[in-house]
Amino acid sequence: MRDCGPVQARQWYIICRMVSKSRGLVHDSQNNLQLRGLVVLLISKAAGPSSVNASCQSYDMVSGIYSCQRSLAEITELIHTALLVHRGIVNLDELQSSDGPLKDMQFGNKIAILSGDFLLANACNGLALLQNTKVVELLASALMDLVQGVYHENSTSAKENHITDDIGILTWKKQTFLSHGALLAKSCQAAMELAKHDAEVQDMAFQYGKHMAMSHKINSDLQPFIKEKTSDSLTFNLNSAPVVLHQEFLGRDLWIKQIREAQRKGRLDYAKLRETISAGKGVTSAIDLCRYHGNKALEALESFPPSEARTALENIVFAVTRFS
Template sequence: MTSVTSLFAPVEADLYLLTENLKNLVGARHPILYAAAEHLFGAGGKRVRPAIVLLIARATVLDSDITPRHRRLAEITEMIHTASLVHDDVVDESSVRRNVPTVNSMFNNRVAVLAGDFLFGQSAWYLANLNNLEVVKLLSQVIKDMAEGEIQQGLTRFEASTTIDTYLEKTYKKTASLIANSSKSAGLLSGVSAEVAENLYRYGNHLGLAFQIVDDILDFTASTEVLGKPAGSDLISGNLTAPVLYAMEEKPYLEVLIEREFAQPDDINQALALVMESRGIERSRELAAYHARLALDNLTPLKPSPATTALVELTDYVLSRMY
């Protein structure tokens, strides 16, 4: 399995610069907000989203170096993503993420909400300063999508009538919208045609969907150590993902357990067992592979380069995480 570190080799130096810049960009005057930002941007993570922006930038400006605006877009993308995680952790009452304490557990919910708001505000300010109205519109839509996706998830907890289409719509808003719109924005800053910009949007969209579907599979198949959170936590909280929705089609009793919100002592163990006994995981893997193929199809307009190769290999990497 290719490691994500070697995959991002064409932008390794760019990502190092990004990590250093993020701490400076936050520039919070309040010590607690600054401490929260230091914690967030020092917490590791794979930096997948800004890496995609930087790879697309390098793949679309072949004859010259990427511009400061490309770099700023990558930084904005990571700030928006991080802000959304901080708010998600408050909503989900999570105490760890990537095996690192969350901002809400280190400080408190109030500080975490304010830190998330602050990051969204900072990202909006830097976004406006890119002086590209189309990119401003695209990334503003992302922030709106993320909020709608979180609300949609909150309102459909333990909703056994949820369909795969509804799940994919929520997944687009919460995860794929940022990757899709920042991918398109990176192309627009390089001056690509409207047609190529649309290809880049579709690449990011399908890659983002595949990425999240794989995450939802790992919630059942990976250990707590690997996940950095308890296995099966989505189902326990009533967030019904692809493996569960497919499993319900085969195992009607799963619907009964979900609708009573696992009220009986052994309900959650029974529910997890039913998911694992079904073809839910297998069908979810097929769904992820389908979206990864669609992502790959949209890279054909890009000229060969190390960055383009990395974007191609990223579609394989996303799927390889399942095994």
């Protein structure tokens, strides 16, 4: 973390305390989920300072990364964590008596809203301190994309008991970019803007962030279908990449028929439905799509000079596109 005054240090202490209360937001038992800030730092180091623009040479640089780029990495993580906290809000209308006291859920929602807003406020303050209007514009548009993407995810049709949307893979990709790819893509572009790189380098950074985020999301969607040991009770999103592709191959009518066949006493048998989907072409097609986006991310990196940072970015892509 960059040097800061006592007030700012206190704010960061509160943030760390809040995040440590919910470690699942940033770390699970196997993987560090703070990927976005790391990618921003790595791509900043891979690009290095601009060779044609010396206007930012007065900035502090440590290990090949400007202090403003480090601040941007922190801001990106703050925005992402705030979104995760806000997503923890519970729909009280869907609660049953067995879920616990309603007052506790209401209190939890208020804390989630306030905590997320606090993180976003600090992110906005950090953006203002960067004193770069283009970077502010990029991150503001990323926030708008996030809100729009989450809205699309939560707005399902009134048919089929809100189980599944009638969307194709092109629509899925557009919505997924908004909710999962825009923040990383535009943060990578903003990191290049802070170092005064030209438009071509900025676009390559944007393309890497976009395609790496898409590949990462598809990999996450595939996990319930490719893990060797999967709990029979494990649920998965019926609007995830493998399922959307499965529906495209089948057609909407056959897909709804398969859902109804997997229902027992009003509840969906995910184990049976997972076997049905795995037997089709959706899973293999999703793996191919994941690798396609991974290759696009690697192509974007070819414009950066060889370095340890570039190799690390390549290894991140290899990690999310390896399935054997």
